[in-house]
């Protein structure tokens with residue numbers, strides 16, 4: 115095997131290490147993981163693609179600047195070059211070092227804007243999920259099904275008992291069907307929160323008196339976790355998000371059960387209240 119062949123093998127082996135290990139039903143970041151948590155929606159796949167493109171561009175720029183610095187330091191140090199050049203400008207060079215960065219920025223801006231518009235426009239939605247942030251818990255509403263419930267963080271003991279990751283498990287998780295285009299409406303009743311689901315590429319501010327929106331189409335079943343990531347007060351770390359993506363049949367079954375379980379709710383958000391950590 116030639117040197118390049120060997121390099122290729124090492125590269126392939128590295129790529130295997132960098133690629134995410136097989137994930138269980140709980141979709142969580144792994145210890146010593148490289149890169150992002152595995153993408154579970156088309157939006158997140160597009161974000162990964164742009165991220166990887168930027169990584170190549172920034173690496174090439176960094177190596178180029180490093181090489182220039184090394185060249186200047188070695189070739190033009192005081193010992194080798196005791197009489198400094200009196201050159202003060204060079205029109206061609208100045209034109210190049212202005213135009214090339216502009217072209218690089220354009221090359222970054224075009225895919226970046228494309229991604230922003232892609233994230234912004236919900237394709238024809240199959241269902242709507244309304245998320246309301248409170249100090250310090252979430253309310254979820256399914257306006258198509260006239261269903262609403264609160265979702266509170268679990269105590270450490272309850273997390274351990276349920277086999278959920280500490281401070282990420284909730285009493286009432288969001289359940290959504292795999293493959294459905296879900297329009298997510300996000301708002302708040304007190305301070306600014308943020309509904310952040312890394313695996314879905316969704317991070318939307320929950321602002322009082324305003325409805326922000328995002329969309330997600332989860333491509334595989336699993337349990338996904340997120341958190342409020344806008345500092346919102348005392349219990350900010352205690353308002354996690356737990357999303358179960360299930361098959362359409364399981365979703366229909368859950369919906370029937372949930373309508374009975376949360377029958378006391380008439381589809382409107384409950385009054386603001388202080389959330390304690392729920393022990394179950």
Ligand SMILES: [Cu+2]
Pocket residue numbers: 247248306307308342343344345346350353
């Ligand atoms: Cu919050």
